[in-house]
Amino acid sequence: QSALTQPRSVSGSPGQSVTISCTGTSSDVGAYKYVSWYQQYPGKAPRLMIYDVSKRPSGVPDRFSGSKSGNTASLTISGLQAEDEADYYCCSYTGSYTLVFGGGTKLTVL
């Protein structure tokens, strides 16, 4: 069960859009519609931003969206704001009732 692959860092200017990728295999991301995304500020617990690939929990701005193509899931943040600067983690169901996280991506708002 290997960690999902995310870019270590991405950046964008306020108002722009950024996309964070999460690459797995045909046994996890590619096989199931159960990919979730979490936002984490330094010293804080993660917060659920997207679940089931593209669903947003109540209270999450619609600037955040998720998608999946093949073995790669993506989180897109449009209209980037300073408060979006944080670490982002993807997570996928892998079958056999197990879960795996990505290595995390640090988003910098320039």
Added chain:
Amino acid sequence: QLQLQESGPGQVKPSETLSLTCTVSGGSISSTSYYWGWIRQPPGKGLEWIGSIFYSGTTYYNPSLKSRVTISVDTSKNQFSLRLSSVTAADTAMYYCARLDRTPGISGTHFDYWGQGTLVTVSS
């Protein structure tokens, strides 16, 4: 509002057993709609799923930790617990408990409520 709170020793000696408890308030741990799980994060590193439990006691573990992990539930106290045996410095991490939304036929697939986390250091 659902709240989860981790508790337990902040320091454990190498080769000993790490024990943590998560107390759930504002909701019932016996709900059939949710699983309950543990996640850890070594300092400066990413998240790692440790395992999940249903109120009935059904458990699922990360294969890489399965031989050392036990997760249990106490519905009378609205708590669930983590035990990790034979710890080493590599087990030093922030440990989070969380609720997982249950997908029928699958188990828990995403974490919608998290505790604040508790730092456990493995050191003699």
